[in-house]
Amino acid sequence: MLWPMPETTIDTAVRDLSDRDRAVREAAERRLLALGVRGIERLLPHLPDRSVKGVLMRLGDEALPRLREIRRQGPGRLRGRALELLVDLAGADALDEADQAAVERLIQVKLPHEHPVKLPWEAGRWLAFPAERMDDAVAALGLHDLRPVTTVLGVEATTRAEDCLEFQDARGEKRTAYRVFITPEFESWLSEVPIRSWRMVWGNSLIDQLDGFRLADVLSERCGEAHLYILDPYNSAENWYVSRDGRGVRSFGTYDYPHFAGEPLPFEAWYQETAFDEEEAAKYAEGVPDALTAADNLSVEPGLMRDDLTHGHGWLATTEAEVPNSRFRGALPV
Structure with missing residues (x-):
């Protein structure tokens, strides 16, 4: 059975991604990648960290369904970051019709x-x-x-x-x-x-x-x-x-x-x-x-x-x- 990684352990792994020691960085990345899609919701709050973004990007298409689910159902604090990661992973084609329409409306509002x-x-x-x-x-x-x-x-x-x-x-x-x-x-x-x-x-x-x-x-x-x-x-x-x-x-x-x-x-x-x-x-x-x-x-x-x-x-x-x-x-x- 795969036991969930405690939040403190995730925080430690995120911090270790910036460690000076390459071995420590690589070990932290392996621990976080091992979470797979189960770790997306827990890693999204750290998304401004480029190292964390690199981990999430390595999940590739596997991450898309969960990110779309967060866009539709929340939690609300993560919906914006899920949108950003969706486009980074697969372009605007990864967005549903509602999100695509919202982006187009925003552009039209700002143009004038x-x-x-x-x-x-x-x-x-x-x-x-x-x-x-x-x-x-x-x-x-x-x-x-x-x-x-x-x-x-x-x-x-x-x-x-x-x-x-x-x-x-x-x-x-x-x-x-x-x-x-x-x-x-x-x-x-x-x-x-x-x-x-x-x-x-x-x-x-x-x-x-x-x-x-x-x-x-x-x-x-x-x-x-x-x-x-x-x-x-x-x-x-x-x-x-x-x-x-x-x-x-x-x-x-x-x-x-x-x-x-x-x-x-x-x-x-x-x-x-x-x-x-x-x-x-x-x-x-x-x-x-x-x-x-x-x-x-x-x-x-x-x-x-x-x-x-x-x-x-x-x-x-x-x-x-x-x-x-x-x-x-x-x-x-x-």
Whole structure:
């Protein structure tokens, strides 16, 4: 007969998950895993602890029925954490219809009040295209299951949470689906920029694995113009790339040789002509080497976006019709 583990023993095992001794940590994990689904209700109160979450995640699909039961029947203090773990384990598909509808209602309530929005430049890479060419951009990238979402949810979904998913298609072939966030419309504050409003495309795995430069060309072929911006603090590197009508016209790359390609753009001449000392003149002698400066002059720069220059809401989408957003795992902020 399996005797229940006393609450004090569970508390001790949870504490041991953070022990400096690896053997102690592994022994604690084995004790907690041995509880199986019987331990879910007793471990959920400790869920903010990442080590405890790791134990619960290892239960996998075995945990789903009990978590759904807690969602329906309580105890009430655990219903929120059961919801979070359900989505972490199996995506929104793991939720029942009532929970899915509740999440959608929450998003709809928050959408009209989310301005001003903030886009974290440290997320690293993004594409930009003319806002009025939204339909063309969706067609160019082959997007499906477009859903209105808040910016905080969209950025989290495509830069920090699971944003790519391997699956087997109807023909039995292995493929990869990517999750993409298209931002609200942002007006450029520079009067000399011909295109007044822009949207950005966020999706780290999409840009990394499908070649962001190629994606910019694909976008610009349908939208007239598109840009790629990359910030890589880890390698002290930056890139910016302008594509028009399907081909690159100007680019900079920290580790490209030569650093610049194509003819300088008009905004770069201003930096060259207004340099206030020799050091700045040398920096801009060939062009503008800063991705954020280029974005600020060519389209829009991420950061806290001005409320009066922000319009509409963002969209979350996937690149495969067979893999809707609800298949991607991970609880997201709204």
